[in-house]
Amino acid sequence: MNSSPSANSESDKVAESRRRWFDERRYLVDNRHQLAIDAADGYAPDRRVAGTPLLAPESWIPAKPIPLTSVALEFDSAADFTGTTGRESVAHGSIPLRIDGSHYGSYAETIADLAPPAVFENRSTYRLISADLTTATPFLRMGRGTYFDSINTGEASAHEYAAQRLAPAKPASLRSAIGDPWDATSRPVNIAISTLTIRRDEDTGDSTFFLHWRDPAKVGHAGGLYQVVPVGIFQPSAAASWNEQHDFSLWRNVVRELSEELLGESEDYGSSVKPISYDEWPFAARLSAGLDDGSVQASCVGLGVDPLTFATDLLTVVSINSPLFDELFGKVVEANDEGRVLAPQPFTGEVVDEFVRHQPMQAAGAAVLQLAWDHRLG
Numbered sequence: 001m002n003s004s005p006s007a008n009s010e011s012d013k014v015a016e017s018r019r020r021w022f023d024e025r026r027y028l029v030d031n032r033h034q035l036a037i038d039a040a041d042g043y044a045p046d047r048r049v050a051g052t053p054l055l056a057p058e059s060w061i062p063a064k065p066i067p068l069t070s071v072a073l074e075f076d077s078a079a080d081f082t083g084t085t086g087r088e089s090v091a092h093g094s095i096p097l098r099i100d101g102s103h104y105g106s107y108a109e110t111i112a113d114l115a116p117p118a119v120f121e122n123r124s125t126y127r128l129i130s131a132d133l134t135t136a137t138p139f140l141r142m143g144r145g146t147y148f149d150s151i152n153t154g155e156a157s158a159h160e161y162a163a164q165r166l167a168p169a170k171p172a173s174l175r176s177a178i179g180d181p182w183d184a185t186s187r188p189v190n191i192a193i194s195t196l197t198i199r200r201d202e203d204t205g206d207s208t209f210f211l212h213w214r215d216p217a218k219v220g221h222a223g224g225l226y227q228v229v230p231v232g233i234f235q236p237s238a239a240a241s242w243n244e245q246h247d248f249s250l251w252r253n254v255v256r257e258l259s260e261e262l263l264g265e266s267e268d269y270g271s272s273v274k275p276i277s278y279d280e281w282p283f284a285a286r287l288s289a290g291l292d293d294g295s296v297q298a299s300c301v302g303l304g305v306d307p308l309t310f311a312t313d314l315l316t317v318v319s320i321n322s323p324l325f326d327e328l329f330g331k332v333v334e335a336n337d338e339g340r341v342l343a344p345q346p347f348t349g350e351v352v353d354e355f356v357r358h359q360p361m362q363a364a365g366a367a368v369l370q371l372a373w374d375h376r377l378g
Contacts, residue, residue: 014097018114021096025115028162029223030245034228039161039307040363047182052356054304054313054367057182059132068250068316069291072139075248079143083178083186086152089253090173094159107156108148111281116219119337122148125235126248128312130191131303138300140191142248147233153178154310161308169239173202181310189246190235191303191312194363194364196228196252198347198378199329200317204300208344209353209377210332211365212261215339222311226355227365230343234314238271248277251291251298254330255284255315262341264333281287286328295321301371306363313364317377347378359368 028035040053047055084090087106095104096114104110112120115300127145132138157175164170178187200207212231216223234253236243247253255278259265263283278284290296302315318327334341345351352373356366372378 004042005262010101010152011138014099014101016220017097021094021114024159024163024166025095027039027166027191031162032158032222032225034163034166035158036308036363038165038305039220043307045324049302049304049315050284050365050370052363052366052370054363055182055307056112056302058302059134060182060303062133062138062206062300065377066133066138066340067300068254068298068300070138071133071300071373072137073248073250074141075245076080076143077244079127081127081143081145082189083190084153085149085188086174087123088158088177091152091156091160093170093173094163105164106148106267107159111115111151111155117216120136120273122146123233124231124239124244125149125190127190129183130184133300133303138252140303141242142234143224145188145190147235148189148305150190150311151189154306157181174313178310181305181307182287182312183318187310189310189312190233191258191314192231192233192364193250193316194231194313194368195229195257195318196365196368196372196377198317198372199260199322199325199344200319200378203322205300206252206258209347209372209378210262210344212336213339213342214362219338222299222306222309223363224360225365226342226359226361228368230254231364232257232260232262236271237267237269237276240272242275243271247271250300250314250316251288252276252278253285253320254298258287258318259283261336261338262329262332264336283295286324290320290324295324300373300376301368301375301377304364308363311364313368315371317368317372319377347373348371 062182126142129141131140158185198209236247297319299317305312358372
């Protein structure tokens with residue numbers, strides 16, 4: 001039996017919707033760096049961080065580095081979110097049609113069905129409610145969130161921006177609904193902790209730092225760009241309820257990411273069975289002891305939001321004296337689950353400028369690298 005003309009029309013509509021979505025997605029992935037630079041031009045120049053595309057309100061950038069462990073964390077388990085979630089009709093411009101002709105429910109659902117990266121899980125996160133890093137007691141106030149919250153608003157907004165570049169008459173309804181991307185009441189804001197890792201040789205005065213190239217085939221965000229390493233979403237180590245409070249620590253999150261991204265260790269800490277014993281974990285204990293004796297310095301230099309994807313990163317720098325670094329990181333991995341780690345780079349003005357100004361680097365990575373150099377944190 002032949003299909004009816006109306007059925008064929010619906011099928012053609014779905015196929016065209018998906019073809020257009022894949023074309024737009026490919027354009028986004030292939031041009032992320034330039035698109036981010038262009039997107040930053042849509043905001044006031046004084047919102048830029050250290051001359052990079054990263055954006056921030058004044059209260060997110062301290063005048064000088066602050067010890068990471070001095071950032072006060074507040075947790076509000078009852079905090080509701082009432083802003084834009086990316087499941088509204090304003091997001092349909094970046095979401096194609098299902099086989100039945102209806103729109104996918106969200107951008108994350110679309111990615112999961114049509115273009116899933118190697119790692120794509122909707123894990124629990126700590127959601128940013130408010131922040132001020134310029135007060136006498138700098139703080140982050142957090143609530144509950146999930147990873148897909150930011151995909152549904154941020155990555156969808158990036159797709160919308162790319163689609164508008166291909167078809168200028170296309171509206172930017174989702175980005176307009178969100179407004180200022182640093183407003184944590186307008187969209188759910190997950191934060192990643194982007195850490196510049198520096199090996200500091202006090203004998204020679206030389207320092208080196210590490211960068212990561214994010215493989216677009218392996219990651220759902222910022223593929224094809226350079227980034228500092230490690231970077232990790234601020235989230236509990238596993239879903240078990242005890243981890244929510246036990247892992248609510250910026251330093252512990254950084255320690256886990258150092259282990260995973262520089263040493264290639266597993267993300268499974270057994271914390272679905274019992275909490276991580278950070279004091280008894282030799283790697284974590286040695287790094288924490290380094291904070292006390294000065295062989296490790298962990299600093300926060302700001303918080304910022306990507307102008308294209310709205311990804312929000314806490315900018316941190318961990319500088320480790322060479323003897324301890326060599327003891328703990330004798331063999332840094334060349335590749336991990338999200339891409340490859342570059343050979344150590346000299347921490348000099350020329351090299352910093354090359355990556356910040358001339359290489360395709362994620363906005364947060366460019367900002368933390370520039371700020372680390374400006375503050376001479378090597």
